Amino acid sequence: MCLAIPGKIIEIDAHNAQQAMVDVVGVRRKVDLGLLAEESIRPGDWVLIHVGFAMSKISEAEAADQMRTLMILGESAAALEEVEGYGLENEYPPSEYPASKSRGLVS
Amino acid sequence: MKYVDEFRAPELISKAGEEIRRLADPKHHYRIMEVCGGHTHAIYRFGLKDLLPENVELIHGPGCPVCVLPMGRIDDGLSLTANPEFIFAAFGDMMRVPGTHGSPLEYKARGMDVRIVYSPADALKLARLNPQKHVVFFAIGFETTAPSTALTIIRARAEGLPNFSVFCNHVTIIPAIRAILDSPDMRLDGFVGPGHVSTVIGCRPYEWIAKDQGKPVVVSGFEPLDILQSIVMLLRQLRGGQAIVENQYKRVVPWEGNPAALRAMAEVFELRPYFEWRGLGFISQSALKIRSAYGEWDSEQRFTVPGVRVTDPKAAQCGEVLKGVLKPSQCKLFGRECTPEQPVGALMVSSEGSCAAHYNYSQHRPITIDAAASL
Amino acid sequence: MATTAPKIKFREPQIEMAHGAGGKASRRLVEGLFAPLLFAGAQGPLSDAAHIQINGTRIAMTTDSFVVSPLRFPGGSIGELAINGTVNDLAVSGARAEAIVVTFVLEAGLPTDILEAEVRAMGQAAEAAGVRIAGGDTKVVEHGKADRMYITTTGVGRLLPGVAISPESVQPGDKILLSGAIGDHGITILLARGELDIEAEIRSDTRSVFPLVQSIVRAAGGGIRWMRDPTRGGVATSLNELARDCGRGIVLSEEKIPVRDAVRGACELLGLDPLHIANEGQFLAVVSADQADAALEALRRAPGGAEAVIIGEVRDEPAGSVLVTTLYGGSRLVDMLVGDPLPRIC
Structure with a gap:
């Protein structure tokens, strides 16, 4: 329902710390930092932009973490298959599968 | 990028x-609602349906602000353009969304x-540049x-800018999800959260969906991998009989x-007692209005609007599609009377409305019928 | 047919902006009102240029009106568009522009230096394209009755030997060639209007595509089935028209379609699809599979053709539609553009 995309802060207005220039692959636009009052935003930071306002500071660490999770999707699947090979799967219909067991399998 | x-x-x-x-149980038909029109x-846009097995069905939710806006609100807003001193x-x-007498465009x-x-x-900025206009x-x-x-609005008040006001149609998502879950003909397995x-609102406001309704919610990003990963997370919860909110x-x-965004909202807005949603009807406490302290910047408090109410044609089955009871193509009007160019119902008016998205991007639309109608 | 009353299918009460925007509404107007009343005897689908026979000689003829705001923008101006647009319409019909006549509609009060700059731009564009300006007409309307200046150009051209193009000749297996990166013009204009407060290093691609057309005609003349310059409505609209006219499916590979960073960034920011954005210096060609590589090779060697690519092919299905496929196996239909591209926030 809301189009928002990542942009990189390239400059903060010297006269108004709530105004900054962002860059989206070579496209530049002024954005309002007023909704990120709690964060300290510096040039080089990435923010999520919606209707000309920065909505959120993007976390590089979380993005990297997500990438790692995505990369091992396949591998963890293989590991799961091994576990499933023990026939645990068939003991419970999917809807009744014990939560504790699933957590152990998934993470 | x-x-x-x-x-x-x-x-x-x-x-x-x-x-x-791998995760989807072939014996189960999964119905997952993506709440957000985005x-x-x-x-x-990314053709993700092609990557999902037949038994994982995505139901398109109510999160398209253009779609759910009743036509009367557009008429009310546009009524202000009759004054040549006004800039709308x-x-x-919004530009192509039809009001009774035409779209803003x-x-x-x-x-x-x-x-x-x-x-x-x-x-x-337009108001600053055009001090003689409103x-x-x-x-x-x-x-x-x-x-x-x-x-x-806070900035307008700080500047004391008199020639600017907002015709506010902001809505809130939680009451709409509640309305959908309360619908008796609804069967959903989980939600891809907006x-x-x-x-802005964080993940806590969805906790009741997991706790009270027993449906998992995964708050999701918008890239193909985000959406697919969210579906993986939902299926894992479902497999494990879990229902929690995950991010x-x-x-x-x-x-x-x-918190800063929530503070700005609380400062300027209060809940309306009720608001009409196209396709869903009146929902209590589902929309925002401008507080009287900021009344000078509220078009509705400052000017008189006619208060138009327009009911959608009976034949349009937007409500059923919105609740996931019908697929877009199962509506009697889909692709025939109701097309993105001449929308009859709510979900055809914006490219993120489920009917318009289905019409524009899906292979299953009745192409021949459309071609004949447009000649 | 000639004796029956023309069948007018256009029933809309008044003309809206969308009727001139090159999408479905334009098509309804042309096919529902103009065609039955003006060219009832015409055979086949309507194209940008007509081929007519005079005393045994076949010539190509086309006309186009140019209405653009702002008049000047990075990489070009209305004057250059007025020449290149008409040269290109002739080129993609398989003809070399020989002569152009010009009509100016000017708003009283237009500063002479603005007019002079555009006339100079036209002269330079005509020289670059090797076309003669053979005559013209000027009308001045009252202040407020036009937006500064409109230019209409009408061109005649000589058909290149060995080319016979028509949508009906398009066959499954034929390849779709694109001359270069898309969306530069439309995004340049959108940003140049200044309303969106967005800046980017981007220029209109306005140019004559005739040299490129000539290069593929030389290399693969008989194998060229269809050509079009994807102006308003972009590549998606041109290819949808082709799909409807030939009754076949057009299948594109998304990753092959060249889009510059700035166009991509602006499209992501504004929620637009580059396939719907206007171009003024690119063309699409459908070439038979056996000649496609030769055509591509020739295009890439020609000046300004280095970015040319094969972006897809013609298939039986989805008949009448354009399908875009992705590297990861997703696909979507791409429709014609309804009206002008508008920025989205949701």
Whole structure:
């Protein structure tokens, strides 16, 4: 329902710390930092932009973490298959599968 | 593009697709609702349905602010353009949405002063640049957009700008989800939660869906890998008989949301007792209005609007589609009387409405019928 | 047919902006009102240029009106568009522009230096394209009755030997060639209007595509089935028209379609699809599979053709539609553009 995309802060207005220039692959636009009052935003930071306002500071660490999770999707699947090979799967219909067991399998 | 391209990586997308197929129990038909129209758009835009097994069905939810806006509100907003001293400013999304006497774009073609703005801040700028005119900003959107409007109003008051006001149509997502879950003919397995709304409200407001309704919720980003990963997370919960709120979009969404944005909203807005949603009817406490302290910047408090009510044609089955009871193509009007160019119902008016998305991007639309109708 | 009353299917009460925007509404107007009343005897689908026979000689003829705001923008201006647009319409019909006549509609009060700059731009564009300006007409309307200046150009051209193009000749297996990166012009204009407050290093791609057309005609003349310059409505609209006219499916590979960073960034920011954005210096060609590589090779060697690519092919299905496929196996239909591209926030 809301189009928002990542942009990189390239400059903060010297006269108004709530105004900054962002860059989206070579496209530049002024954005309002007023909704990120709690964060300290510096040039080089990435923010999520919606209707000309920065909505959120993007976390590089979380993005990297997500990438790692995505990369091992396949591998963890293989590991799961091994576990499933023990026939645990068939003991419970999917809807009744014990939560504790699933957590152990998934993470 | 950083934070975009890596989440469109083909090999990881294939892997995620495989994982979904592996996790989906072939004996179960999964019905997962993506609440947000942005997700609907992305699902069609990236052709993600092609990557899902037959038994994982995505139901398109109510999160399209353009779609759910009743036609009467558009008529009311446009009624202000009759005054030649007024500039009507709105997002591009609104421009082709038909009112009873035409869309904002048609009003513009007839000589009314209608402007497309990218940001509420741009509408404020228009007011500064045109002190002899009054700028009405026709605000739409869920909690993602409402804080920007709020901050713009706060700025207008700080500047003492008298020639700017907001015609407020901001709505809130939780009551709409509740309305859908309360619907008796509804059967859903879980929700792909609206990532960008959640940058503002955080993840806690969805907890009742998991706790009281027993449905898992995964707050999701908008790139193909985000959406697929969220489906993986939902299927894992379902497999494990779990129902919790998870945050897939951690790089952007803090669990607690954005306190500064929430403060700006609370400062400027209060809940309306009820508001009409196209396709869903009246929902109590589902929309925002401007507090009287900011009444000078509220078009509705400052000017008289006719208060038009327009009911959708009975034949349009928007409500059923919105609740996931019918697929877009199962509506009697789909692709025939109701097309993106001449929408009859709510969900055809915006490209993120489920009917328009289905019409524009899906292979299953009745192409021959459309071709015949347009000649 | 000639004796029956023309069948007018256009029933809309008044003309809206969308009727001139090159999408479905334009098509309804042309096919529902103009065609039955003006060219009832015409055979086949309507194209940008007509081929007519005079005393045994076949010539190509086309006309186009140019209405653009702002008049000047990075990389070009209305004057250059007025020449290149007509040269290109002739080129993609398989003809070399020989002569152009010009009509100016000017708003009283237009500063002479603005007019002079555009006339100079036209002269330079005509020289670059090797076309003669053979005559013209000027009308001045009252202040407020036009937006500064409109230019109409009408061109005649000589058909290149060995080319016979028509949508009906398009066959499954044929390849779709694109001359270069898309969306530069439309995004340049959108940003140059200044309303969106967005800046980018981007220029209109306005140019004559005739040298490129000539290069593929030389290399693969008989194998060229269809050509079009994807102006308003972009590549998606041109290819949808082709799909409808030939009754076949057009299948594109998304990753092959060249889009510059700035166009991509602007499209992501504004929620637009580059396939719907206007171009003024690119063309599409459908070439038979056996000649496609030769055509591509020739295009890439020609000046300004280095970015040319094969972006897809013609298939039986989805008949009448354009399908875009992705590297990871997703696909979507791409429709014609309804009206002008408008920025989205949701």
